[in-house]
Amino acid sequence: MIFVLSLLLLIVSLAVFTAVETRRIEARFPPIGSRVAIAGGVISVLDRPATAGNRAAVLLVHGASGNSADLAVALADRLAAAGFRVLSVDRPGHGWSDRIGGDDGASPAVQAAALRAAAEKLGVGRALVVVHSLGALAGLALALDHPDFVRALVLISPVSHPWPGGVAWYYGLGARRWLGAPFRRLVALPAGRLQMRAAVEGVFAPNRPPRDFIVATRLPLVLRPRHFRANCQDVAHAEAAVAAMSPRYGAIRAPTEIVTGDSDGVVYAHIHSAGLARDIAGARLTTLAGVGHSPHHTAPDRIVAIVLAAERRAAARETAGGERRMASSE
Incomplete structure (x- = not known):
């Protein structure tokens, strides 16, 4: 009897902790930027205007366990200073975006369509698409299914191809509707709080994460039950x-730049980055020495230079296409 009562007390305590801590996290990291209504829900977008020059728009798409702030903190100011309008999005179900698509919300095609719709509502009909890690799936889906939207594609430490070993067990459990609910509402948040700093250090290794990374990128938002489930679904899927x-990658025609660290301990660069360089015609692979899974934080100026290179390639392609159209009409 004492054991049962103790177990019930533990369950109640963990449930209350998760509920209270979720409200604290949301109060500390409230919605910022634009809340863009599209079919099926709302997409949260950080819209950073260019501070100099007048280049095209850039769409930043974060990876797993993150939100729009991850890429924005590292790149938005730099890209804006280079003349780009920068849209950094919360993928559906992450940050403050709704989980558009219901049971199909983890589909890269569904996420790509939602992100394009949000960008177009903000007046962006074409963009350079810059993605990180698992966010590469949405970027690749954009390039495949919405080629008229993607001027160029920049893939940072991407996930793209089948790999051995699967994913950690807790992603599969956290993705389940009913079986995963006790895990999400009792265990994930307190355990995540305890392990977050070590997990961040593991992602950045062998580099050191920025001192204020967890707060600056609003990382605790991922521990909320609804966000945690969406993240688990994306990884498990x-x-x-x-x-x-x-x-299908051979059908991608957008100028493509791939950048990876040679010390990435999270994603197998020899499978994913090398595979994309092989499969996408004209794709260029840049490997950064001594860099882990987050080159946009470790070497942000190199990433901006690669984005600028992608834009030059896109502009040259567009000019060549225009000249061909003019020649054919004469």
Whole structure:
């Protein structure tokens, strides 16, 4: 009897802790930027205007366990100073975006369509698409399914191809509707709080994360039950997604830049980055020495230079296409 009562007390305590801490996290990291209504829900977008010059728009798409602030903190000011309008989005179900698509919300195609719709509502009909890690799946889906939207594609430490070993067990559990609910509402948040700093250090290794990384990138938002489930669904679905998408990469025509660190301990660069360089015609691969899974934080100026290179390639392609159209009409 004492054991049962103790177990019930523990369950209640963990449930109350998660509920209270979720409200504290949301109060500390409230919605910022634009709340863009599209079919099926709302997408949260940080819209940073250019501070000099007048280049095209850039769409930044974050990876797993993150939100729009991850890429924005590292790149938005630099890209704006280079003349770009910068849209950094919360993927559906992450940050303050709704989980658009219901049971299909983890589909890269569904996420790509939602992100394009949000960008177009803000007046952006074409963009350079810059993605990180698992966010590469949405970027690749944009390039495949919405080629008229993607001027160029920049893939940072991307996930793209089938890989051995699967994903950690807790992603599968956290993705489940009913079986995962006790895990999300009792265990994930307190355990995540305890392990967050070590997890961040592991992602950045062998580099050191910025001192204020967790707060600056609003990382605790991922521990809220609804965000945690969406994140788990995306990761758990990634294997099926890359199996379906990877045979199609040869159809991508957007100028493509791939950048990876040679010390990435999270994503197998020899499978994903090298595979994309092989499968996408004209794709260029840049490997940064001594860099882990977050080159946009570790070497942000190199990333901006690569984005500028992608824009030059896109502009040259557009000019050549215009000249061909003029010649054919004469």
